[in-house]
Every structure is written in structure tokens, then in C-alpha cells.
Amino acid sequence: MSKIIVIGSISTDFVVTTDIRPEIGETITGNDFKTTFGGKGANQAIAASRLGGEVQMIGAVGADVFGDQLLQNLSENNIDVYNVERVTHLPSGSAHITLMNNDNAIIYIPGANDAVTVEKMTALAPILEASDLVIIQNETPQEVVEKVIRFGNENKIKVLYNPAPARIIEKGLMEQATYFTPNESEFHLLFPGLTASQGVERYPNKLFITLGSKGVLYHNGNKEVLVPSYKVQPLDTTGAGDTFNGAFAVAIASGMPIEESVRFGNLAASLSIQKFGAQGGMPTLEEMKRSPFYEKTWHIK
Ligand code: RIB
Numbered sequence: 001m002s003k004i005i006v007i008g009s010i011s012t013d014f015v016v017t018t019d020i021r022p023e024i025g026e027t028i029t030g031n032d033f034k035t036t037f038g039g040k041g042a043n044q045a046i047a048a049s050r051l052g053g054e055v056q057m058i059g060a061v062g063a064d065v066f067g068d069q070l071l072q073n074l075s076e077n078n079i080d081v082y083n084v085e086r087v088t089h090l091p092s093g094s095a096h097i098t099l100m101n102n103d104n105a106i107i108y109i110p111g112a113n114d115a116v117t118v119e120k121m122t123a124l125a126p127i128l129e130a131s132d133l134v135i136i137q138n139e140t141p142q143e144v145v146e147k148v149i150r151f152g153n154e155n156k157i158k159v160l161y162n163p164a165p166a167r168i169i170e171k172g173l174m175e176q177a178t179y180f181t182p183n184e185s186e187f188h189l190l191f192p193g194l195t196a197s198q199g200v201e202r203y204p205n206k207l208f209i210t211l212g213s214k215g216v217l218y219h220n221g222n223k224e225v226l227v228p229s230y231k232v233q234p235l236d237t238t239g240a241g242d243t244f245n246g247a248f249a250v251a252i253a254s255g256m257p258i259e260e261s262v263r264f265g266n267l268a269a270s271l272s273i274q275k276f277g278a279q280g281g282m283p284t285l286e287e288m289k290r291s292p293f294y295e296k297t298w299h300i301k
Contacts, residue, residue: 233274
């Protein structure tokens with residue numbers, strides 16, 4: 001099994017489903033409310049674990065009832081939570097999601113997710129060094145993201161950086177990541193003035209732009225490649241990017257070629273968006289194998 005470390009957010013998602021959004025000062029009646037497990041870090045960890053990765057999570061939750069449930073959920077998904085700290089000075093992270101027309105709008109409150117420190121990364125350096133791949137995203141303090149990318153680069157540790165949600169990071173840092181996977185709007189914030197084609201050509205086999213229902217764009221060193229997504233009827237697209245990242249990570253860490261790894265990620269994402277909740281539809285490897293689109297050449301180690 002590939003050893004994958006995920007550094008990142010662990011949150012509860014509070015999800016409201018509605019047909020209309022209220023204007024400022026207005027109250028409307030929505031359709032439904034549910035709490036589900038989320039956080040981009042935890043989502044990516046669970047996607048990778050369900051697909052056969054040996055996953056360790058590094059993060060923090062509060063000493064509240066949400067923290068208990070978040071830890072239990074990770075453990076039930078076979079994720080090692082030894083390095084998820086319980087902090088008493090901050091509540092567990094949360095995301096407040098409005099679902100409308102099968103698409104989402106999210107307000108993220110970091111809480112304990114902001115308690116992950118650079119010092120902790122230094123202390124856990126041996127664990128990072130022993131991994132096949134490290135995943136990190138932006139629901140983690142900026143200085144931690146920068147430290148991990150730099151450390152990975154200096155120590156030849158593969159780092160998959162998913163720059164979501166969008167924020168500007170130090171120039172030149174992104175290329176130190178082994179792979180980076182913005183969506184279209186994150187790409188434009190990070191590379192103002194550059195078209196997607198120019199971007200992928202500049203970072204062959206490194207920059208993967210996720211384009212939602214259109215697929216994933218990258219450059220293989222010879223030519224630009226658009227790997228189309230699988231056409232399905234989405235029920236809830238929350239966590240689609242996280243599923244892609246977790247699945248892509250497992251495939252690439254298993255030694256699968258890049259284009260096949262992207263297809264593997266796309267198939268996982270297409271299955272995930274057909275069910276409710278960020279983690280609700282994330283497939284297991286068995287579920288992937290039952291798909292008519294699963295390819296015989298795909299081998300997960
Ligand atoms: O990527 C989706 C996730 O981002 C949700 O699960 C929510 O926690 C948000 O922060």
C-alpha cells in the first residue's frame with residue numbers, strides 16, 4: 001500500500017438545501033438541513049483511504065463533540081489519527097454550505113484547523129520523509145503550507161499541493177510542489193494574465209487544472225492533454241475536487257502513468273458527485289472496479 005500523508009482541515013459541514021438565496025435582510029424558507037463530515041484535508045484523506053492508500057492525517061480538532069465525531073469518522077475510514085491534535089482553545093473547524101441547483105456556496109470557519117503549526121511539521125519530518133506522497137491544501141495556515149512544500153522539495157518528498165480555497169502564495173513556491181491542482185478560478189488568481197494553455201505548458205506534468213464537468217487539463221511535455229470527465233447527472237458536487245485529488249494521489253503513488261492517474265481521479269470524482277455530502281459518495285476501490293469505465297490496466301498498490 002502507498003503511504004500517503006494528508007496535512008489539512010477536518011471540519012463538520014452544515015449543509016442547507018434551498019431553491020432560492022435570501023437577499024441581505026431577507027428571511028426565506030429552505031428545503032433541508034443536514035450535518036455531514038467535511039474539510040478539504042479530511043475529504044482528500046478519506047478519498048485516498050477508500051481507494052487503497054495507507055493514510056495518515058495531520059491536523060487538529062477541538063475538544064468538543066464535533067471533534068469526537070470527526071476523529072471517529074476518520075478512524076472508521078481506516079485513517080491513522082495519531083497526529084491529529086485535540087486543542088482546547090479553539091472549536092472544531094466548520095463549513096457552512098448552501099446547496100442550490102446541485103451547486104454549492106461555502107463559508108469556511110477554520111477554528112482548530114488553524115492550530116497546525118510549522119513547529120509540528122518540523123517535529124514530524126521523519127514521518128513526512130517515510131511517506132510516498134504528501135497532500136496539502138489551503139485550509140491550513142499559510143506558513144505551514146509553505147514549510148511543507150519547501151521541505152518536500154529539499155528532501156525529495158513528493159508533494160501534491162491543492163491550492164484550494166484560492167489564495168496568493170509566495171512566488172516560485174508553487175513550482176517546488178511535485179504536483180499542483182488548482183481549479184480554473186484558483187488558477188487565474190495564481191497566474192493572472194496567463195491562459196490555462198500557457199500555464200500548463202509552463203509546468204508540464206506538474207500543473208493539473210481541474211475544469212469541473214469539462215475534465216482536467218495538463219501538458220505532458222509534448223502536447224496539451226485534456227482528460228475529459230465522465231458524464232453523469234450530479235446530485236452534489238461538494239468535495240468533487242477533493243475526491244479527484246485523493247484518487248489521483250493514490251494512483252500516482254502506486255506508480256500509474258500520469259494520464260491514467262488523471263482518468264482514475266476523474267472516475268472517482270464522477271462517482272462521488274452522484275451522492276449527497278462531500279464524503280457520502282466517495283467510492284471504495286471495489287465500487288470503482290464495478291464501474292464500466294474502470295480500466296484493466298489500473299493497478300493500485
Ligand atoms: O471541498 C469541499 C469542502 O470544503 C467541504 O467539505 C467543506 O468542508 C469545505 O471547506
